[in-house]
Amino acid sequence: MGNPRVIYWFRTDLRLHDSPALKAALELNPEAFWPIWTWDPHYVYRARVGTNRWQFLLDCQNDLSSSITKLNKNSKLFLMREAPQTLFPKLFKAWKITHLVFEKDTDAYARDRDAEVKRAAEEAGVEVIIRSGRTLWDSDELAKKNHGKPTMSISQVQAAGPKIGKIPKPIPAPKSLPDPGEITLEFEQEPPEAKPDFNGSSRSQGDRSYERISGPSGDFAVPTMEELGFPAATSPHHGGETIALEMLDKIIANEKYTATFEKPNTAPTAFEPQATTLLSPHLHFGSLSVREFYWRVQGVVDNYTGTASQPPVSLTGQIFFRDMYFGAQAELGYSFGQTLYNSHCRFIPWHLPSKVDHETKLVTGDYHIDSPQAEEWFQRWKYGRTGFPWIDALMRQLRQEGWIHHLGRHAVACFLTRGGCYISWERGAEVFEEWLIDHETACNAGNWQWLSCTAFFAQFYRCYSPVAFPKKWDKEGKFVKRYVPELNELDSKYIYEPWKAPIADQKRAGVRIQGDGKVEQEGIYPKSMFDFNERRNICIDGMKKAYKIGLYGNDAKVIDGTWRKLFEGDAEGPTEGNTFVDAMGEEAGDDEKVQSDDDNREDRNGAVEEDERGAKEAGGENNEGGKRETKRKRGQGTLDAHVKISKR
DNA sequence: GGCGTGGTTGGTACA
């Protein structure tokens, strides 16, 4: 074998600093070195990616490409527009490749894809080098050290992680890069499977993603939004390693902030500047190394003279949660992203459940509209027209900017699922997947399960109030007024409950609180779509019952649909289900098609109301509960326990 | 195996 001819395949690691895989590639001392990105149709068409995240990705690629060129004027990030599975076998031959190097990706789809590429490499006699670099600890190792089980609590991470070893110290960025070899393309492009296009609805012009392997100009350049068919992004947040490292520098320079950060004490209502670091999208795209972040923060903490905060609430603790979700995903695979077939996700008979293909055991991306009322609530939630200004402000910020504070995510997630609409967490996760610039499959699925009390967290009677909770952070309602400007002039005392404002106040503020929020109208803000406290109680009753029944996503009864019998008479269970035979089945027949909110649906009126009478006593059964009541008298919350202990 | 304790980030009533 001659000298190494190496392809470095960038994917989850759009950076030069602290990249174990890049280091391994350069240690081969290559005679030719191609830094490439393959434009995978799976991401282009089958992942939900909104324009803000597209732009962020392009930012990262452009920054990386120019950083590569700074190290070697003959090199850059070469964008190859074809699926890696079909492209690599051709490249291996055409470029006489000896090594393929990339960072390990433990996402379920990525594992399948990489296994296929690896097989092709072996067939072509190409050595594949894979290094873990996306998390503090290798996610497979983490699960292994957690007795081979998915990491489902932060204490498991804190116990299992150190068993692997110390968190690796960051590796400096390379000072030079070898020349790329000649780039020949003496082969045909395999056209992508462009249907279905999950992002079709946001494309405003022709999609030229796959015009040629080397792009429209034939120069392997990073695409533009126009090429991809997208309108301009609206987010103020920008990608790229350069920006990420500058942001980190700024945070680190503020020693007190860095050392005393406590997530639960950061305001979800803060804007310009936000209360948290906003580094999450950079961690997602790898424009910031998670270990770089960890050790820079730890350095400040170690030298801090005051009392530093501790994991899990501290800045480093935030990263432990990320590793926890990656460790759970590493074990559970595809099932971690859905309820069905997920052994660790509780089954709750939510509205709008996912359709599932029982052959592949995967969700299809579509869902059942078991309740027109729930579908209406879902659309109003998604587009920020629930009539609860706190929820609407957050959802509008999310759509516009691609980022909202972690506690804001809690608030909208609780509201959609167990603390309001009783709609499947999977619906919410899909919206976040599309709109978040920091969307990380593992963290998104994990956090939605957390908030919906289907995994990780169980205290379902703790519900975020859309009124009391934001009041605690922002009495004036400045945050709401920024993102729901039609309420700008409204007296702050009504800002979280505008339906309570007297007509005179509404007039003075130039806004009328009326209507059902289905269509946007100048000078109108909708009435709240339900009585929150009423819904909260109904939801808690439903959760109680579902917990008592105790099914999980992989239970036979959940898979074959017989779970239904267990929930008969339940307020938020399948009360509508009498006419809805196969809630989880592959083809339930004549569901409505999922509609965009822009459709004008005139005639939804009488037929819509949901049967909520069944709320009567869903979980409040009999006397058996009474016996146990006398047994357990302690305060139920951590805080209470602390208070009691310290008082004694 | 039963028990006690704790759980990243709640809400409400009342002093």
Next chain:
DNA sequence: ATGTACCAACCACGC
């Protein structure tokens, strides 16, 4: 205004 007790009863963990 701020602090405290309670709400209704979950799971995970450790001994």
